[in-house]
Amino acid sequence: QVQLVQSGAEVKKPGASVKVSCKASGYPFTTYSMHWVRQAPGQSLEWMGWIKDGNGDTQYSQKFQGRLTITWDTSASTVYMDLTSLRSEDTAVFYCATGSKYFYDYWGQGTLVTVSS
Amino acid sequence: QSALTQPASVSESPGQSITISCTGTSSDVGAYNYVSWYQQHRGKAPKVMIFDVSSRPSGVSHRFSGSKSGNTASLTISGLQAEDEADYYCFSYTSSSAPWVFGGGTKLTVL
DSSP states (O other), rough: OOOOEEOEEEEEOOOOEEEEEEEEEESOOSSOOEEEEOOOTTTOEEEEEEEEETTEEEEEEEGGGTTTTEEEEEGGTEEEEEEOOOOGOOOOOEEEESSTTTTTEEOOEEEEEEEOO | OOBOOOOOOEEOTTTEEEEEEEETTTTTTTTSEEEEEEEEOOOOOOOEETTTBBBBBTSSSSEEEEEEEEEEEEEOOOOOOOOGEEEEEEEEEEESSSEEEEEEEEEEEOO
């Protein structure tokens, strides 16, 4: 069955970067796009960006333009989310999600990133 | 890109029905039949309950149903149970620069 396993919690200082991984299994890796979703404490889900199935093109929310990079390593069936210039407002749980083209059948378990001095 | 508009909270008694609205624009909810709904229990990853406005994934209770009228989508839960108490989010494809947008979320309390 499809599984998405994310890397563990991180604590970062303001201005630093964080790279969160999402290892996929149970399906041909490049046949599904992978999306990243952020959820700040007590807040709503927020779409961040995606890497498209097949060609690996990326697209990001304007809110994260210039700070967010999504990449994949097809040999490792892993997608990476790299967020730079962290600030306290970036403290959140980050999820990878995939599945059908217009909705998410599968979610990772979430990775808590805490930004604190 | 603004989030889709949902009521912050709703509450109802067990056994009753409730409808959660999700209002967007003619660029998202009104333009596409790609609205999905997610249930999220505290500390857990979201789970899809409805996709493509009104389709239900296998394994999701028939008590959950979805619909759309104009720029507003709705999630209806009938025969409320204690386990339905959770946060619910709508999600839509959009023609804006960021092609997907979530709603602000609705906290459902089963009294």
